[in-house]
Amino acid sequence: MGVTCVCQVPILEGKSVQQTVDMLHKKLEQLGAVKQGSFFVDCETYHATSNASGKKRQPSKLLYVMHNSETPLSCLALFEGGPYLTADVNFDVLMVKLKSHFQNAKGHKVESRGTRYRYCDFLVKVGTVTMSSSARGISVEVEYCACVVPGDCWNLMKEFMQSFLGSNVPELPSVFAAKPEGLYAPVDCMDTMVQYLELFSKVRKQQVIPGASVR
Amino acid sequence: MQQREEKQLEASVESLISRVAHLKNSLHGFIYKLENEYDRLTWPSVLDNFALLSGQLNTINKLLKNEKTPSFRNQIIIPLLLSPERDEELARLTEQRVPVFSHEIVPDHLRTKPDPEVEEQEKQLSAEAARIGPEVAQKQIQTLNKLCSNLLEKLNNPRDDRESESAAIRQNKPSFNPADTNALVGAVGYGKGLSKCRPPGSVAPGHPGQPMMTGGPTLQQVTIGGAQGHQAGMAPVAQQQAGQPGKMPSNIKTNIKSASASMHPYNR
């Protein structure tokens, strides 16, 4: 895995989510990017039941369990701000066993689904972020597969993103900014998932876009 | 006089034929089993079949060596009539194996000497044997005998060792201790006899009737298809789970206590 950046793209003035996504697709295709299947990232929210965990830490932090189609046999469990756990999919089964201590907030399930594009060493995933079956926004994930050091390739990635995102190019993701200079941990997609989690949290708080239900 | 001999010959031929027929039947049955029932044929039943065949062969040998049996060797068979035509009577007698009594097959069926090729080989061998002097031959016999006895010794000795070893285990030394089993099962299951990290009294070890784990959701509540067995390969093999939540039988408690005082009661 290379260096990955996840950002939210605002919906164009007077357009629907789908129309904005179509525009992005068109731009990518004009660049010469090639469609390569689809992807999804989802996130379940769990909260500790009142009788579980300590009375010391109140309110208890939410536990997020995420999946990424890029690593289909893995299950990623996160607390906001860490710690993060990479596990196999049996972790989902374990959460079922734990349901008397951790309850799943079904209405808070957020996911991003969309098309995966390949452009040379770049992998671009444009996804529609949905929550309770209503479209809430658009996520764009850009991965530069040829490098694992964010500092070395950030400017290149920025330039590439400018070519289809224009002025919406994000700053260096905080997961990288927080880390000391050096090697990016490439073994799992945890850094990517942390960015998706941030994006999903933002989306969850924002108002429902009127009339933007999913096709 | 001659008539009596003839009668005797006839009787012995007849009994020989019936014995051979028995042998043939057994062979038939065995071959049939090997070809058709090989998948459920057990080794003991194969051995039974061999034993039967060997018994029947023995009976035939005994019959041939019997004093009353006239020497078949002295009987001469002369082919009086050879014919290239099919002989139905002959075919019936031989179960369709020999339909024609012709020039082609007679030398084979009435042969009293080995094949010329075999004869040639035999001649060569005896010539070679004759070339070796008696001393050399003696030496070779001795070497062979030595090799054989060495091999036998090697095969027999460990067997004695093994037998005495397992006999010793069986007789005097017990190889396991039920109290240890309970102590170990209690330790890996509930942490009995292991130092606790929790505050004392929260879950007392050996507390009778206290289940250690919540039952969790009943399995039926979870409904999903495609439960694959992929998980077997997921965790490293070395990471075996040892443990069984089981209550410690109360009469074992004393043993655990002494174990935790690092004085094992079964020290020898």
Added chain:
Amino acid sequence: MEAPPVTVMPVTGGTINMMEYLLQGSVLDQALDSLLHRLRGLCDNMEPESFADHELVYLLKGQQGNPFMLRARRSLAHPTAPWHLRYLGQPEVGDKSRHALVRNCVDVAASHSLPDFLNEMGFRMDHEFVAKGHVFRKGALKVVVSKVSRVLVPGNTDNIEPLSLSYLVELSVLAPAGQDTVSEDMRSFAEQLKPLVHLEKIDPKRV
């Protein structure tokens, strides 16, 4: 944040409803070699596999109900290998016709952040031990012969003391629920280890 509605969670993946069938016994140290010898003969022809594991048992306590137990294992021999997290359900003894103890079982491979993560979830470590020994397999059957040691200084796996003068012997099979026929295979296998080891289903309600 408003209290989110709670519903039954959809399972995204994983192997649900796996059961572990288990028989247990022990063997005295002096008879270990005979047992290993016999297992080498009985089991699948494979390279002898040894292991040295550190198991940490965690409890999550609610205000009511029983604590929830999870076991986290790490290999001392392969420090970079993933951790192994395990949930074991209440053991069922069943009737005489079933020859092994059965319990629900969830195995999860996890990254090295597992202890921190469990702590954050509210789990607290209850006890720990070190198990060192050998693993054998025969088809789906798994035989583990291990020395269980207590950890004298918490967290220090170099400072350990054997729990007894015996090795724990466990014969287990993982199978989907309802496949009680595997217990038949286990019984006949256990039969072949007699009189060296008596593998039994050790009933928690016994005595």
